[in-house]
Every structure is written in C-alpha cells, then in structure tokens.
Amino acid sequence: MKRINRTKRLLLILASFLVTTACGLNNQDDQQQKKFSIEEADNSLTHQNIIEVKELMLHQIFDQTLFLVADLMAVVEGKYDYNEIHRLLKMEIGDHVYKMVYGVPVVEMSGMYLPYDDIELVLFKEDVYLPTSFLDKVLGMDVVLSNESITFSKSYEGLMASQSNLNGRLNEEMTVEEMIEYLSFLDKPIEGAQASTIPNHLPGAKRPYRNGYHEGIDWYPYSSGQHISTTTPVYAMADGIVVRADNNYDEYSSPQIRNKDLAVTSKLGETPQYIFDRLRGRQVWVQYEKGVMIRFAHLDAIGDNIKVGNKVSKDTVIGYVGNSGTSGAVNGDGTQIHLHQDILIYGELFWKQYTPEQVKRIVLGIFGD
Structure with a gap:
C-alpha cells in the first residue's frame, strides 16, 4: 500500500497571502476578512477531534487512477450536480462549494481558485470522475491507496474550521x-x-x-x-x-x-x-x-x-x-x-x-x- 503525504503547503500559502492582505479593505463590514496565518491553519488542522474513515472504489481510466464523484458524495454526505451543457461539476461538501469545468485545470472553492494544475474532471461513459489528488490536495484528507480502493480520513470539523476564513462573496449592492x-x-x-x-x-x-x-x-x-x-x-x-x-x-x-x-x-x-x-x-x-x-x-x-x-x-x-x-x-x-x-x-x-x-x-x- 502506498501512503500519500498530506501536503497542503500551497493551499496554506494561498490562504495566508490572500486573506492577510485583505486586511487593507474598505471599512465595510461585509467585505472585511479575518487574518489567517499559516500557523493558525496548521493548528486547526492538527487539533482534530472527530476522525472519520471512508473508502472509495478506484477506477483505471485513460491511464489515470480515479474515483466516481457520485461515490464520494455518498460517503461524505455531500451534494453534486453535473450540467451536461456546460460540462460543469458543482459539489457541496461541508461548508464549501467546489466547481470544475471539463478541460479546465482549475478547482474553484467557494469563489477562491486553488493553485493546483493536476486535478481535472474526467468524463467516461456518462459518468463523472476525479483523480485521487482531489482528496488529499483539495479536501486535505489523509489518503491510503491500494490496488482497488482508496481509504481516506479527515476530521470534517477541523477542515471546515481551518478553511472557513476563505469564504467570501461579491457585494451586489456596491455602488x-x-x-x-x-x-x-x-x-x-x-x-x-x-x-x-x-x-x-x-x-x-x-x-x-x-x-x-x-x-x-x-x-x-x-x-x-x-x-x-x-x-x-x-x-x-x-x-x-x-x-x-x-x-x-x-x-x-x-x-x-x-x-x-x-x-x-x-x-x-x-x-x-x-x-x-x-x-x-x-x-x-x-x-x-x-x-x-x-x-x-x-x-x-x-x-x-x-x-x-x-x-x-x-x-x-x-x-x-x-x-x-x-x-x-x-x-x-x-x-x-x-x-x-x-x-x-x-x-x-x-x-x-x-x-x-x-x-x-x-x-x-x-x-x-
């Protein structure tokens, strides 16, 4: 079995850079961001209380190791919608909404775009797949691969607490x-x-x-x-x-x-x-x-x-x-x-x-x- 190390450095750098620099915003309550440091992120990710272990079946398609999006949603109790016209995948997992478009090597997380170029949507026989790297890089899971399945564990409470500071929205009432x-x-x-x-x-x-x-x-x-x-x-x-x-x-x-x-x-x-x-x-x-x-x-x-x-x-x-x-x-x-x-x-x-x-x-x- 091969263990994939949980490396979130890029995501933590992104969180630290984008949110700490946001402290220079206007004094509008709904536009201000809370400071978020790499140290705070590390602490919230390591002090976990509820660990859940899940397992997904793996599929070998186009020389890639993938899992079905529908299977992931079932085990994490999330929701997803795939728009065939736009080839747009939208997933709701915990407090976040993730979006991906077929052929576009970018993951959007609650309106923020993540610095990963190796996670793309795969379509095969009317089903929607994602690479295993989505679990460890985007969701921050501890992942273990076997020949036929992937086991991952995560404190969902810890994940949401650590990343919730990235949430934001466009104020549609701005002059x-x-x-x-x-x-x-x-x-x-x-x-x-x-x-x-x-x-x-x-x-x-x-x-x-x-x-x-x-x-x-x-x-x-x-x-x-x-x-x-x-x-x-x-x-x-x-x-x-x-x-x-x-x-x-x-x-x-x-x-x-x-x-x-x-x-x-x-x-x-x-x-x-x-x-x-x-x-x-x-x-x-x-x-x-x-x-x-x-x-x-x-x-x-x-x-x-x-x-x-x-x-x-x-x-x-x-x-x-x-x-x-x-x-x-x-x-x-x-x-x-x-x-x-x-x-x-x-x-x-x-x-x-x-x-x-x-x-x-x-x-x-x-x-x-």
Whole structure:
C-alpha cells in the first residue's frame, strides 16, 4: 500500500497571502476578512477531534487512477450536480462549494481558485470522475491507496474550521464608486495603454458569433493609444498567485474544428463554459486579495517561470499579447491581436449588476489616467 503525504503547503500559502492582505479593505463590514496565518491553519488542522474513515472504489481510466464523484458524495454526505451543457461539476461538501469545468485545470472553492494544475474532471461513459489528488490536495484528507480502493480520513470539523476564513462573496449592492475603490489596487496590464471605452470592448457586449456576451475588457492597439503586438508584455497588475498557466497550450487544429464548436453555440443559443474556455485561447489566471481573480486570455506566449503556485507582483510579466483561440490565430492571418481580461470577485463577474454606462465608469475609474 502506498501512503500519500498530506501536503497542503500551497493551499496554506494561498490562504495566508490572500486573506492577510485583505486586511487593507474598505471599512465595510461585509467585505472585511479575518487574518489567517499559516500557523493558525496548521493548528486547526492538527487539533482534530472527530476522525472519520471512508473508502472509495478506484477506477483505471485513460491511464489515470480515479474515483466516481457520485461515490464520494455518498460517503461524505455531500451534494453534486453535473450540467451536461456546460460540462460543469458543482459539489457541496461541508461548508464549501467546489466547481470544475471539463478541460479546465482549475478547482474553484467557494469563489477562491486553488493553485493546483493536476486535478481535472474526467468524463467516461456518462459518468463523472476525479483523480485521487482531489482528496488529499483539495479536501486535505489523509489518503491510503491500494490496488482497488482508496481509504481516506479527515476530521470534517477541523477542515471546515481551518478553511472557513476563505469564504467570501461579491457585494451586489456596491455602488460604482465602491467597486472602483475595491479594485483600485490593480495596475494596468499593459504599460502606458489607455482603457478603451468602445462598447464592444467592454463587459456585457453581445457576441453574436458564439451566441453569448463579452465577459471582460479588451485591450486593442487601435483603441489603447499604445503599440501592441505579440512582443508586448502583459503584467500581473498586483500581488497574487498563479492558479492557471497554459504552458502547453494547443491551438485549434483547423478552422473547421473551431467552427464545429461555434455550431454548438448556435444550436444551444448560448456558449457552453467548456467551449468558452477554448475560445479564450492560451491563458494565465491569477488569484489576488479580496477574492479577486483575473483571467488573462488570447496570450501568444507565457512569461518565463510562470507556473501554477508561483507568486507574482505588479511588475511580473505573465505573458505576451496574442490572438490565440480567435479566428485570426486559426486562420493564421495575424489579425485580432489583443489582450482580453476577465475580472471576477469570489467567482462572479464584477460587472453583472451594473448598466453599460456604469461599467464604463468603473473601467475608467480603475484604469483611467
């Protein structure tokens, strides 16, 4: 039998960094975070009172050792829902909600994105599977593997106490000015560039070609007052932790394959999340303080030493502007070169409660000169 050591260092560093830095928030009661240190996390995880031992059957699929999500939910008394259209898995375990999208190597935990790139959703014969690393890395279980099963133990009370400080939510009643202040710690992603006010470059604009809406902010050369090309560096904007880095990105192999995805959106009348992710091209995701997470998309390349779990600062080059995922990249014509960035707060797009005019004011308030 092989014992997997319970290594939670990355998660503890993430908790310490993100929540202790959040102490610089506005004095809004529902936005403030409690300080959370690595030492406190260690203490709460080691002083456990109720130990439960569970067992799951293992499955060998695609040369991976996996377990059924349905089996896990049964033994931990959790709930789950799998949305076939979006290929989105949502799990409720204890005090936390976990979300994963097929093909996206990121785990969302109660609106926070975790720095692991080896945990992905697996679909096989209409069933949903996860790798065994989800148990020890994400849930913090003590895990023992055998040939046919996996045994894990955890004090659920200890787990919830240690991680509850990571919980947060987007305050949907924030005024425009409050949202600008909330996001004011972010620098521009492209040095010297001006934020565009063209409606099609702002969140909420319609995207008929994929039957959806624009979710982020576009930085094009003709609207930014700045020369932008595939040699233009993209900066991390603030202190954060890399939670996704597409170092081994594969572009759409042909226009026909991309058009096949777009045909699915036409049939459904919306963009499924797993297809949306492909259309964003090469990406880097960074988790910041106050529950803020940014997706940097359409990158041409990723910066040196940008790997999941690495800390970054406002001066860190996370990548270079490109057109990956766009028709310009697939057709090889060099068009559509720009940076796209989505800003989320505790897993929710920051702009959804605002009118287009208010969104423009927020973008200019954050990135305007």
